[in-house]
Amino acid sequence: MRTGKRAVLVGPNKPLEIWEAPVDPPTGAEVLVAVEMAGVCGTDHHFYLGEVAMPGPMVLGHEGIGRVVECGPDVTTDSAGTPITEGDRVYWVPLKPCHRCHACTILEDTSLCPHQSPGRFRDPLLTPFATYTEYSLLPGGMTFFKVPEDTPSEAVIAFGCAMPTVLHAMERLGQIRFGDKVLVQGAGPVGLAATLVAGLSGAGEVVVIGAPASRLEMAKRLGATSTIDLDVHNTSEQRVAAAQEIMGGGADIVIEAAGKLPAFGEGTELVARGGRYLIVGLWSAPGTTELEPRKINNDNVRIIGSALSRPRHIYKTIQMAQQYHTRFPLTDVVSHRFGLEDAQSAIDAVGRQEPIKAVIQPGLEA
Ligand SMILES: [Zn+2]
Ligand SMILES: [Zn+2]
Secondary structure, three states: OOEEEEEEEOOOOOOOEEEEEEOOOOOOOOEEEEEEEEEEOHHHHHHHHOOOOOOOOEEOOOOEEEEEEEEOOOOOEOOOOOEOOOOOEEEEOOOOOOOOOHHHHHOOOHHHOOOOOHHHHOOOOOOOOOOOEOEEEEOOOOOEEEOOOOOOHHHHHOOOOHHHHHHHHHHHHOOOOOOOEEEEEOOOHHHHHHHHHHHHOOOOEEEEEEOOHHHHHHHHHOOOOEEEEOOOOOOHHHHHHHHHHHHOOOEEEEEEOOOOOHHHHHHHHHEEEEEEEEEOOOOOOOOOOOOOHHHHHHOOOEEEEOOOOOHHHHHHHHHHHHHHOOOOOOHHHEEEEEOHHHHHHHHHHHHOOOOOEEEEOOOOOO
């Protein structure tokens, strides 16, 4: 029987352990995949710190690209109907909407399905589709898509789950009008994905607040017209003043991609009258914060929240990678690579915000 190694988080702040476990052959609509590249997400670091509840050991990782090893007897295509066979490269984000709940069926918004992921991450033997692992077994109904051979894996995984999340959020935001001034709070994968999409959507200015310098440099290569360095402008007053000076006032659209609670109040100060504020980075940042509601009222500001993504946004992420990887340095976004045995170093590096994007490659020689 085939076995595979997995990096298991046994408890908050405990070093990841490498467990070897049997890998079941696929049955029914399952697909067995050999992981080529797993994205290391800020959310994984939040799990590691215990900021997201985890009642038991779990395999980390929810961003994956791998080669199909074997398809279950019921599988002939990917989730978009493209024929799939052994050796094909596929991309998946392990969301599996139930299609049997109010969100899925009545709201027709699978991103709100309460059954689509978290409970399934918890048991390392029952989470065979996580990505810090040599093999993933994708259950029937989990969305996965074929990656065209002309499209580098790095370009697809560049922003990890951030690009599908941003494409979903941009749909919820609505149109970016030609010439709009867009301000992005945060230069991690979500902020960088938002920067790229805002520029491609017709924004006149894209100003990015973030750090460190390497991420801001990448933001410029992805279309930012100006950047504001958090390490230089380290108070909220300084950042608001710097942004208003660059834009000659507030931003038509502010995108929160900082993942830090205080960014929310600051963002409301940065929105122009009649503007929109898109909240996309606070998924794993619980808590309350101060803001002045009167400004939202009197300035006709719209605040829009957006969580996770829907299957089409995962598909569109691949399309974007295929279309733009030669025009933008998408492959360079992957700045750090780690072997599976080194998964802890990857988590630590992401915690220190060193990489632009880190990936784990189970096949990487130590
Ligand atoms: Zn559902
Ligand atoms: Zn992620």
